Amino acid sequence: MSSEKVTVVEKIMDANDQVALTNRRILDQAGVFSLNIMASPGAGKTSVILQTIKALAPEIRIGVIEGDTAPVTIDADKVIAAGMPALQINTAGSCHLDAVMLSRGLESFPLSDIDLLIVENVGNLICPASFKLGTHANVVIASIPEGDDKPYKYPTIYRGLDVLIMNKIDLLPYIRFNKEYFLKGIEMLNPGLTTFQVSCETGEGIAEWAEWLRARVKEQKAK
């Protein structure tokens, strides 16, 4: 009987990442640009989605996949009321969406009817960071009332981002929020991160965000 060391070097999250790659291929084949929107509960994920629909539809056809731990359809109902197709995933208590859940959602989603897919993740600033979905862009919505120290406290999720949306900027005059401190933290974790400052309440900044999305959807179609 002999002993041997076997080199492996496999990422522990590889199983999820492989499914995420398949999801990406499916979305690319359908010519659909996709977002994974993450944030703390109440930061404004659904509000941003509704404002996005208002700004881009019907020029851009948008579909939404909603993830929630409780068996509710609160968010999906709002999207459907806004005239767009929405699918609700009940994670059955799981604190995040993962690539397998999204792949099941994609199976029954009319991808040929849309140009842009928005996945609204479970309200959680920690767990979604570890589970790639295969969407083209990871977006975090950071709302002003949450405070300026969140990048320092939750570095992992900010590192994995492609876009940051600062929401509720209309509340800046009423909340102690050191923008410089916040943005410095972002710069250290994710240099040059595309950032938008918006208010879903007043509509400020939404046009710039919509323009960025419009450009991405156009690029995706051209591939």
Next chain:
Amino acid sequence: MHELAVTENILNIAIRNAENARATRVTDINLVIGALSSIVDDSVQFYWDMLSQDTICAGSKLHFQRLPARIVCQDCHTEYEIQEELRTCPSCDSYRVRFVQGEEFFLESIEIEK
């Protein structure tokens, strides 16, 4: 978090590689975990002891090699580690920095008997 799912993943990777190497049993599992990957070693060990029973990994030992978060300043090129909080360059206070280590999360190797 998610130590149960993580442990299941480690077990699946270890078993597959052990079988490919035609092992009779696995004695050690060497994990590399960066400081930014938040995993509680004790919880993984707890689940491991349960899940690896009746598998080729039964009785094997988990080894956790922790790598610190290392940052390189883009302005003065000082390299520094952060143990706790994210901070600017200790030499020039710049916030223009790049992470070069700390997000690793992989199974590096297994030790087997044949």
